[in-house]
Amino acid sequence: MTTTDMVDIDPGRFRQVLAHLPTGVTVISAHGADAPIGMAANSVTSVSLDPPLILVCPAKSSSTWPKIRAAGAFCVNVMAGHHEQVTRQFAAKEADRFKGIDHTHRPTGPALCDAVAWIECTLEDEHDAGDHTIVVARVVAIEAVPDAEPLVFFRGSYGSFRAPDPS
Numbered sequence: 001m002t003t004t005d006m007v008d009i010d011p012g013r014f015r016q017v018l019a020h021l022p023t024g025v026t027v028i029s030a031h032g033a034d035a036p037i038g039m040a041a042n043s044v045t046s047v048s049l050d051p052p053l054i055l056v057c058p059a060k061s062s063s064t065w066p067k068i069r070a071a072g073a074f075c076v077n078v079m080a081g082h083h084e085q086v087t088r089q090f091a092a093k094e095a096d097r098f099k100g101i102d103h104t105h106r107p108t109g110p111a112l113c114d115a116v117a118w119i120e121c122t123l124e125d126e127h128d129a130g131d132h133t134i135v136v137a138r139v140v141a142i143e144a145v146p147d148a149e150p151l152v153f154f155r156g157s158y159g160s161f162r163a164p165d166p167s
Contacts, residue, residue: 025079025151025158027090028056029109030071036098036110037071039064040091042153043132044076052139054119057132063093065133068109069123074137075109078117081149081160086112108140116148 029038043057054076058065068074079087090097102113108120121137128134149160 019155022152022154022161025083025087025153027077027079027087027112027115028058028068028074029077029103029112030068030074031109032067032071036103037064037067038090038097038110039068040087041076047136053124054121054137054139056135056137057129058135059132061131065135069126069135071109073108073120073122073140075106075111076117076119076121077112077115078119078144079112079151080114080116081151081162083112083114083151084158087151087158106141115145116150117144118142 023042024044026041026044027038028041028044029036031037039058039062041056041058043055045055047053047055056076058068086101089095089099089101098110103110104113105111106118106120108122111118118141119139120141121139123135124138125136126133127136147163149162152159152161
C-alpha cells in the first residue's frame with residue numbers, strides 16, 4: 001500500500017479501536033467577553049519542549065472553540081480522578097458550564113479548583129484536520145499538584161490512574 005492509496009475505514013470502528021488508547025481528560029477555559037467559557041477536551045498533547053508547545057484538537061462543530069479562539073489565550077485544566085461529573089458538565093451542550101464550579105482567576109483563563117495541573121497558553125497557530133482543527137499553543141505558565149490522581153478516558157468510560165507506590 002502506498003501513502004496515496006485511500007482506505008475506507010468505518011468511523012464507528014475507528015472510534016472503537018482508538019478508544020483503546022487511554023487519554024487524559026481536560027477542560028479548556030478562557031475569559032469570555034461577558035463570562036468564563038470552557039469545554040471538555042481529551043485531544044491534548046505536548047508538541048515541543050523548546051519552545052514549549054502543546055496541541056489541542058477541537059471539533060469544527062464546537063460552538064465554544066470560536067469563543068476561546070477570540071480570547072487568544074486559555075488554561076488547560078487537567079482533571080482529577082473525582083471530576084467525572086465536572087467533565088460531563090463541560091461537555092454538555094447549551095449548559096451553564098461554570099454553574100457550581102469553583103475556580104480561580106489566572107491570566108489566560110479560569111483555573112478549576114482541585115485540578116491536577118494547569119497549563120496556561122496563548123494561541124500560536126491552527127491547522128485544518130478533517131472534522132477537527134489542530135490548535136498549536138505556546139505554554140506561558142505551568143503548575144501541577146504532586147501525587148494527584150488524574151481522570152482518564154478509556155474505551156468509552158472514565159476512570160483514574162494511580163502511580164505505583166515506590167516502596
